[in-house]
Amino acid sequence: MRISDVARHAGVSPSTVSYVLSGKRSISESTTRRVRESIEALGYQPHAGARSLASRRTSVIALVVPLRDDVHVPVAMRFAVSVVTAARTHDHDVLLLTQGEGPDGLRRVAGSAMVDGVIVMDVEADDARVPVLRSLGLPSVLIGVPEDTEALTCIDLDFSAAGALCVDHLADLGHTDVAFVGQPPSVYERRTGFAERTLAGFEAAVARRGLRATSHPCTPESARHVADALQRERPDLTGVIVHNEPSVGPLLDAFAEHGRSAPELSALVIGPSPLVPQPLTSVDLPAEELGGRAVRLLVDKIDGLGEPGVTLLEPGLTDRGSTAHRT
Amino acid sequence: MRISDVARHAGVSPSTVSYVLSGKRSISESTTRRVRESIEALGYQPHAGARSLASRRTSVIALVVPLRDDVHVPVAMRFAVSVVTAARTHDHDVLLLTQGEGPDGLRRVAGSAMVDGVIVMDVEADDARVPVLRSLGLPSVLIGVPEDTEALTCIDLDFSAAGALCVDHLADLGHTDVAFVGQPPSVYERRTGFAERTLAGFEAAVARRGLRATSHPCTPESARHVADALQRERPDLTGVIVHNEPSVGPLLDAFAEHGRSAPELSALVIGPSPLVPQPLTSVDLPAEELGGRAVRLLVDKIDGLGEPGVTLLEPGLTDRGSTAHRT
DNA sequence: CAGGAGTGTCGAAGCGCTTCGACAACGGGC
């Protein structure tokens, strides 16, 4: 089943069929209709390899997903799914690369022309993949922001503003003594952009508002310990900001066992809304929108449109009642 | 950078380079070395599209991942990651398809020759994709087992045996009154293989051993309700089998609040060991091995080796002390 | 030492598509 079969069936030349399919030259309406009918009748589907050889386009983008122990899988998957979904609406497929392959994986898919572009998640401040991306000349979009963004297209939530938004929310409610419970230590050690920036935003806002504050890395396993320590060392604490999805439950449970919960203790969470346990006030991490926009940026870049640059989405706070005026 | 550049650099013909790369004809050791050096020196990487056009092989396999609300994402991801990792060891890449595209996605990637084969997860008893797979003539491996396995290659944990193993373990410890807490209702409604078979294995074993038993679908949200109901309606209950990762925590917490926990109440879990909360006895769901073996089966099938058939992995039970003799 | 069986290499023919240049056919403008 080749393009020439379609051409014969429709009584035109193969190039005409190709132009009908690509729309790169104008074809009369009657011819277009006949060709489309033949395609339909024969169930023709172009051979992807032949197409990519001739056109130097594969209609495939690569997605590098983080699969480290310290990354919360459901959050990462929300991004991945939204990227796949968005890619399909732009007639692209997605090749899955794992973090584990690192820069070599990028070199491989670029060198063999398997993909038209790549989306990279979980970017670190000094990410080894960034220089590779620059040198490869492969269109790319980062979900996350490294230190040096020169010539890069990045998109992310404005995590710094998100951190500040939480602080301002609590400060506006009269809280003066707050804590930030963040990502696992390893996430900060490898200087993951979103974690660093949230914390920085928190700290700047806390200074600006003149609050007493501490911050603490956290894992689901250490959540209880963190809560106990806060309870012991910061008796006047009235507000907690949690930037760590899987620790939210254990952490708040532990506080509750100390008799501390809303409204006496205000808690709010930074994370994707659908993943936030029901009655918690949160700053949404709009994974779907980020994934979708990353794809759009990439597709534009593949088409030679758009300029490099950093897009930061404005964070929004949804009050679900787990924060209250300081009593 | 083409194969002819390498050929010129090494002083051989393009076909010789190709044979060095593919190993499909014997090439002298000295020529092989020279060619490999040239490849290295020039950093040559074959063009994937050209290769697939000429060889009718893409070295890409498709993976259909389940992205439904009722599927526990971390479990699904363990499979996906192991498939990607295994695929790379066999020199293949992975194209990510979502459940959402259904049979059409399979038709698309098959028709355009984007992939050499496909791995399908989360198979239902009467899965709409199965007939498509049969008609497509695309090599495929199912992780999971549908009702009619005619001409199919499937691999899965022997969930029926896993269910029975749990029952036997409890029965051997003297328990006579047990409960099975399973997947969300929707999982059974769409007749997902693994869920049905585990329950069937449980029920058969329970009958064989003459135990009193009930089974209950469950979600993390309904876990507390399930525990409360069991506590109320089955006061003599001493053993619980949980086949629902995200519900384990809430369910056992709820039992604990009724004052029921190990060793007085024996609990065991069916799920991937690394995801099981620490001190729980479990039947391991070997996601890594299943993914790896699925890839191997598929690669063999692509190479024209191996026969269709169903492979069921023997389940194993790891005693971590959450089960004890009936007191 | 002729004939045959390997062994190693090459040239050329595609694989199925896109795209460039060419060129009819057709209308308008003058």
Place this chain on the structure above:
DNA sequence: GCCCGTTGTCGAAGCGCTTCGACACTCCTG
């Protein structure tokens, strides 16, 4: 009625690789 610009279509030349048949050798075997 002639020239020119459009518009719609076609033919042919690749894209970079694999693979088939051919062929020149070398090495046995009888």
